[in-house]
Amino acid sequence: MEISTIQSLLERLFPVCRSITGNGVRRTLEILREIVDFNITEIPSGTTCFDWKVPDEWNITDAYLEDEEGNRYADFKFNNLHVVSYSEPVNKWLEFKELEPHLHSLPEMPEAIPYRTSYYKRDWGFCLTHRSLAEIDRSKRFHAVIESDLKPGSMTYGDIVLSGKSDQEYLISTYCCHPSMGNDNLSGVVLWAALLHEIQSLDLYHSYRFVIIPETIGAICYLSEHSEAMKKISGCLLPSNVAGPGRLGYKKTFIGDHTIDRIVEQTFLENGIEPVIYPFDILGSDERQYSSPGFRIPTGTICKDKYYEFQQYHTSLDNLEFANAGQLYETLQIYLGTIHNLEMNRNYLSRNPNGEPMLGKRGLYKSIGGSLVQPAHLGNKSHRDFKYKITTQKLTAGSDLDAMRWLLFYADGSKSLLDIAELINLPMSQLFGAARTLEEHGLIEEIQTGE
Ligand code: ZN
Numbered sequence: 001m002e003i004s005t006i007q008s009l010l011e012r013l014f015p016v017c018r019s020i021t022g023n024g025v026r027r028t029l030e031i032l033r034e035i036v037d038f039n040i041t042e043i044p045s046g047t048t049c050f051d052w053k054v055p056d057e058w059n060i061t062d063a064y065l066e067d068e069e070g071n072r073y074a075d076f077k078f079n080n081l082h083v084v085s086y087s088e089p090v091n092k093w094l095e096f097k098e099l100e101p102h103l104h105s106l107p108e109m110p111e112a113i114p115y116r117t118s119y120y121k122r123d124w125g126f127c128l129t130h131r132s133l134a135e136i137d138r139s140k141r142f143h144a145v146i147e148s149d150l151k152p153g154s155m156t157y158g159d160i161v162l163s164g165k166s167d168q169e170y171l172i173s174t175y176c177c178h179p180s181m182g183n184d185n186l187s188g189v190v191l192w193a194a195l196l197h198e199i200q201s202l203d204l205y206h207s208y209r210f211v212i213i214p215e216t217i218g219a220i221c222y223l224s225e226h227s228e229a230m231k232k233i234s235g236c237l238l239p240s241n242v243a244g245p246g247r248l249g250y251k252k253t254f255i256g257d258h259t260i261d262r263i264v265e266q267t268f269l270e271n272g273i274e275p276v277i278y279p280f281d282i283l284g285s286d287e288r289q290y291s292s293p294g295f296r297i298p299t300g301t302i303c304k305d306k307y308y309e310f311q312q313y314h315t316s317l318d319n320l321e322f323a324n325a326g327q328l329y330e331t332l333q334i335y336l337g338t339i340h341n342l343e344m345n346r347n348y349l350s351r352n353p354n355g356e357p358m359l360g361k362r363g364l365y366k367s368i369g370g371s372l373v374q375p376a377h378l379g380n381k382s383h384r385d386f387k388y389k390i391t392t393q394k395l396t397a398g399s400d401l402d403a404m405r406w407l408l409f410y411a412d413g414s415k416s417l418l419d420i421a422e423l424i425n426l427p428m429s430q431l432f433g434a435a436r437t438l439e440e441h442g443l444i445e446e447i448q449t450g451e
Pocket residue numbers: 178184185307314
């Protein structure tokens with residue numbers, strides 16, 4: 001997907017007032033469906049999902065807070081963060097003292113409007129910059145107006161399964177419930193759609209289940225509605241906070257060295273990028289649900305300015321100046337590279353296991369251009385400790401003959417292409433190309449391992 005398409009999606013989706021239910025999510029998914037195919041499902045309010053219930057649906061048309069002279073301190077039409085998400089409707093005149101418990105600001109960031117929600121407790125409130133709160137004349141009376149609607153409806157989510165040939169299915173899940181903030185979480189929404197767009201028409205080896213849901217309640221309901229299928233998921237990538245100006249990062253799965261973790265690290269290495277590595281933590285997003293004891297789906301997140309780690313997080317300063325399409329595009333390349341490597345991660349069995357096969361009589365020396373010179377980087381082939389140790393030197397291709405010889409050596413079915421890539425420090429694409437050549441000559445065959 002072009003950077004300009006990503007930018008225009010960001011700009012169109014940014015103003016939409018999303019929450020865990022309501023028309024904001026519907027509108028967002030409709031816009032995404034202009035570029036990618038997926039199904040939209042509505043789950044009625046009151047539906048039980050494990051220990052939770054789908055809440056009433058929330059919609060809002062307008063809200064403002066003004067004093068007797070018409071000075072406005074909060075205006076939904078100017079910025080939807082001015083209203084606490086899920087605020088019940090209100091229309092009253094109040095003394096400052098009565099109003100105060102309903103006001104939220106950030107003294108340490110006086111120019112930022114904070115993001116606040118009250119999903120499961122009936123309440124209402126306004127979020128303002130600390131500067132405007134400080135300027136309020138507390139002797140005045142204030143008109144608090146929130147034109148919202150909170151009643152039984154439904155919660156909306158999107159999903160699609162792209163079916164491949166192997167018996168492994170990977171989950172690509174993101175949340176879509178935050179209002180106007182760029183990195184958390186509009187960037188994840190747009191990257192999810194861009195990734196789906198890029199792989200939707202490919203002839204895939206593994207299956208990929210793309211899910212876009214409101215955070216927490218959406219993931220729990222999705223697990224509840226698809227529990228058999230979700231128990232079979234091999235691993236998950238959860239794009240979130242992917243378009244900040246800082247360094248690329250990777251938050252590991254709860255296992256830490258699962259295939260997902262290793263493939264992501266291999267992809268970074270092949271791109272010559274050293275990411276910030278974050279160990280698994282339950283403070284985060286839907287990995288808490290997907291990796292819960294009933295499902296245990298290893299879930300990793302490739303990010304660019306991870307949540308909690310940038311100052312603008314959950315405020316109006318997380319805008320499209322902070323998060324942009326160019327930065328998102330960089331992260332998208334790592335997600336795409338990861339899927340590409342996942343697609344190539346196969347196991348092979350030698351069909352000529354007794355001694356080395358004779359490559360010369362098959363013309364395999366010629367096919368690699370006759371270069372038998374060992375490239376410099378192959379000099380230190382000691383086994384790589386890939387845990388936390390990631391070099392910034394881009395992993396470059398070595399000789400194809402070497403790649404073939406190592407593949408033949410390890411082709412007892414027990415090692416995946418990723419295992420071999422780690423052992424001999426070669427890009428997976430080169431090994432895959434070599435494997436294809438050996439397969440064509442009947443020297444190895446691909447086997448299913450059921451991992
Ligand atoms: Zn968030």
